[in-house]
Amino acid sequence: MKLRKCVLLFFLLFVSLVITAKAKTMRQQIEWLRNERKMNFVYDSSLPLDRPYKGKSLQNMTIQQALQSLFANSEIDFSIIGDYIMLKQKTEAKPSVHTPHHKEQNDIKHNYTLSGFAEDVNGERLINATIQDMNTGLATMTNSSGFFSITLQEGTHNIRCGYIGFDDKQEKVNLKSNVHLNFILKENANIKEIVITADLNSPLMTTQTGKHSFGRQDIKTGYALLSSPDIIKTLQRSSGVASGVELTSGLYVHGGNNDENLFLIDGSPLYQVNHALGLFSAFNSDVVKNIDFYKGGFPARYGGRLSSVVDVRTDDGDLNHYHGSYRLGLLDGSLQFEGPIRKGKTSFNFGLRRSWIDLLSRPAFALYNKSSSSEDKLNLCYFFHDLNAKITNIFDNRNRMSLSVYSGEDKMSTKDEYNDSYSTSNNDKDLTKNEFNWGNFNMALLFEHQFSPKLFANFNAVYTYNISRYKSQEDNSYNNGSNVINESHYEHEYKSSIRDYGYRMSFDYRPSPHHHIRLGNDFTWHFFKPQTRNLINSYDNSTGKDTTSMSSKNNYPARECSIYAEDEMIINNHWSINTGINASLFSIHGKTFTNLNPRFAMKYQPYNNLSFKASYTSMTQYVHKISNSFLELPTDYWVPTTEILHPMNSWQLTAGAYFQPDTRWLISLEAYYKHSNHLLQYASWSGIEPPAAKWDKMMMDGKGRFYGMELDASYKSGNLQLRGSYTLSWNQRKYADFYPEWYFDKFDNRHKIDVSAHWQITHSISAFADWTFHSGNHITIPTQYVPMPNVPEGKPLENSTSDFIYEKPNNFKLPNYHRLDIGFDFHHVTKHNHERIFNISFYNAYCHLNSMFAEVKQKQDGHFYIKNHAYIPVIPSFSYTIKF
Structure with a gap:
């Protein structure tokens, strides 16, 4: 009897040990799912995953059924995001039964x-x-x-x-x-991989439509036109953006003009954003930390432009170590250096970029003039520079101050001198000189203060100075032996400038994780001085001397003020909204304009990897850029809205869907419609210097309608990153005084495709390629060549002349545009731990000559034909960078 009991006890113990040995823990089941189903788990290490799993086998279940069985009756919740499974602790429901009063107090x-x-x-x-x-x-x-x-x-x-x-x-x-x-x-x-749903700034998660953020890795891709990475050309790759004329840093967003973009550098507005007539942008990529680019649903904290906002923030500087870099390129070079002034408390960051085209052109022209037998001597000098400097001081955890300075300038001079000193009978002298310089000086003093754990504030004092100056001089003399026959002197000087003094206050209040409130006030005192002119004309001959002198000035002081309120709320796990209003006031010459611009954005997210968004935006613009060219010329100037004009305004509707099928892919589709009113254009002026005196009486008031859709996709896996976008758009304008119907804008590029790839080939070699295609720009060409009546009337028809007839603006589309840009970075680390980077890049790598413009020509037999002009071939460039 005792023996039977012992055997039975031993048998039960053995069975229990076998069952226990076969019972797997939840962690072991997770490892099995990871290996068999190729799923990745993300969870906090404190979760109780070492408990035994007593459920059914997971082998024949779907992933959803397996997870439900694995975590049934546990305090662990799960969600599936592509190839990732996110685990978290379940939130306990509050008990509904009544408890004694003192226990309630303890449980609160x-x-x-x-x-x-x-x-x-x-x-x-x-x-x-x-x-x-x-x-x-x-x-x-x-x-x-x-x-x-x-x-x-x-x-x-x-x-x-x-x-x-x-x-x-x-x-x-x-x-x-x-x-x-x-x-x-x-x-x-x-x-290797980025879980987009863990990034609140991704297009999938933000409430705003049309927002893109760019960091250092997006700007320094491995491709650089003429040796310098270009921020504006990076933005040009975005969907919904037209680049304008070839090689230039134009930015035409959703059909808007170049002057409809608000550029901010550390909170200070930048008016001149390009160098070399648009070949380079004015932003030095060595010091740029982050760029927020808005092209659709603008938050209420931004105002003053119709088409886009480019908010650029620069580096504060290293608080602990000294380091920097210098770069030598094909046409420019740069130096960047940063470090602590007081370790852990005060830092500086300094960046300087300068072109050396003048260092090449001066000796080149000197050699040409010395070797040439011609009496005509030529000289050309051009250079530009950018300087960024920033000092940051940390007082404590709640207070911080920084001073940011930007200076950028272009200078160009030409000289043509003719001296006929070889002739014994006479001595002719002709001298023509031209001097151009234009640029910006910006300064921003920022103080940051944390009032409480929920309230943060910025106080920013800003100063902006923008100038364009042009001076020309012509001297001519002719003499016979020692007798001067005539002598003339002509001098023309042009200057346009803007001075802005202002402040910006912003308050960031977060009462709860679901509620984010922003309040602020901006004020700017503008001083516009377009086209201050001086003209001297002197003529001297044997009969006497005649001198005339003329000067004119234009001065437009104005005040601009705005107040905004913005509220972003997460209603539940699926819905969020961002509502706001921007109230603005503009006062000039006793006339005051006021506008209320409402903003609304909404997001619906039914699943973690899918969201739908819609937004409505109203914008007002009080300043305008007067130009008769699509290049960035020093003769362009900015002017304010005057008492006889209306401010430009627009409203825009945007809607989109955003989908992340797995961790590697992100796909978005957005559609937009924008309508603009009171767009300004010169009525009848074709000179290089549009007149500034009474300019507002020579303007046409027009409308614009711009609509389309944008498809974006990005892929990242391992060392390969791909991006692609397609834009289908219609850009139309209407000026009743100019043409009674709607017509296509110059940059109405119906289709645009951009595909880019970044490949980290090895640890030390990376490659970048970008292929872009868009429908051709529009130009105006004559459609008829007809006899014109003579004036005065009554003359015979056979004596009349013939001329071209232009039936519609922008009636001809140039051939489609496409090109491939490629670049390679070669990295090497020296024994002193200094990184060296050699970059070689090719613009228009397969040398497709894209059309610049076209003109109508006439053959000898009287027939007309269109001649296309294309000039830009493949352009190689290189740079050598050392980081220390």
Whole structure:
């Protein structure tokens, strides 16, 4: 009997051991799913995954059924995002049964606020970083100062900070009171995959439509036209953007003109954004930290332009170490240096870029003039420079101040001298000189203050100076032996300038993770001085001397003020909205204009990897750029709305769908319709210097309608990144005084395709390629050649002349445009740990000559034909960079 009991006890013990041995834990089942189903799991290490799993076998289940069975009756919740499975702790429901009063008091949990900054290891603030509570899923994003604020229930939370191109960092925080915490992230350029849904700044997650953010990795792709990476040309690759004339840094967004883009550098407006007539942009990529580009749903905090906002932020400088770089390129060079003034407290950042075209042209023309037998001596000199300087001081965790300075200038001079000193009978002298210079000087003093864990504020004092100057001189003399027969002197000087004094105040208030309020006020005192002119004409001969002198000045002081309020709310897991209003006032010569511009954006996200958005935006613009060319000429000038004109305004509707099928892909489709009123254009002037005196009486008031759709896709896997976009658009204008019907805009490019690839071939070699295609630009050509009546009337018809008839503006489309740009970076690290980068790039790599313009020509037999002009071949460039 005893023996039977012992055997039975042993048998039961053996069976229980076998069953226990075969019972797998939840963690082991997760590992099996990872290996068999090729799924990736993302979870916090504190989750209780070592508990045994007692459910059915997962082998024949779908992934959804397997996860439901695995986590049934547990406190773990899951969500599937592409190839990723996100695990988090379930939020416990509040008990509905009544408990004693003293127990209720003990169980009440208070809310506290976690706030701070996201920075890199050098103390540089990170813009648009994502801060997420892994327990509840609540998340927020850092602002333009790198500040975040999130209010959570008291208790222990696992907080994750993520930023593209950097390693994530998690901190366990026990909230018993308000906590200030700074996240220090380490850069990691070798991150293989990016979970877009973990990035609140991705198009899938933001509430705004038409927003794109660009960091250093987006600008410095490995391709650089004429040795310098170009920010404007990076923006040109975006859908919905036309580039204008070949090689130039034009930006025509959703049909708008070049002057309808608001460019800000550290909060200060920039009027002249190009060098070399548009060949280079005015932004030095060595010092740029982040760019926010808006082309659709504009937040209420931006105003003053109709088409786009380009908000550029520069680096503050390393608070702990000295380092920098210098670059030698085909046409320019640059130097960048940064480091601490007081370690951990005060930093500086300095960047200088200068072209050396003048260093090449001066000796070239000197050799030409010396070797030439001609009496005509020529000289040409041109250069530009950019200077960025910034000093940042951290007083404490709540106060910070920075002074940012930008200076950019172009200078060009020509000289043509003719001296006929070889003739014994006479001595002719002709001298023609031209001098151009144009540019900007910007200064911004920024003070940042954290009033409370939920309230953050910026106070910015700004100064802007923009100038364009042109001076020409002609001297002619003719003498016979020692007797002067005649002598003339002509001098013409032109100057246009803008001075802006202003301030910007902005308040960032986050009462809860679902609620984000922005308030602010901007004020600018403008001083426009378009076309101050001086003219001297002197003539001297044997009969006497005659001199005339003329001068004219134009002065337009104006005041511009705006107040805005913006409220972004997350209603639930599926819905979020952003509502706001921008109220503006513009006063000039006793006339005051006021406008209210409402803004509304809405997002519906039925699934984690799919969202739908729509927005409505109203914009007003009070300043205009007067130009008769699509190049950036020094004779262009800015003028304000006057008492006899209306401010330009527009409204825009945008809607889109955004889809992430897996972690590697992001696809979006947006459609827009924009209508603009009071667009200004000169009525009848074709000279290079449009008149500024009474300019507002020579303007036509017109309308514009612009609509289309944009398809964007991006793919990233391992060392390969692909981007592609397609734009289908219609851009039309109507000026009743000019033409009674709607006609196509010059840059109405019906179809635009842009495909780019970035491939990290090896650790030291990377390649970039971009292929762009768009329908040809529009030009105006005559459609008839007919006899014209003579004036006065009554003359016979056979004596009449013939002329061209232009039936419709922009009635001819140039051939389709396409080109391929490629670039290669070769990296090498020296024994002193200095990185060397050699770049070689090719513009228009397969040398397709794209049409610049066309003209109507007549054959000898009287027939007419169209002659196309195309000039730009393949352009190679190189640069050599050393980082130290």
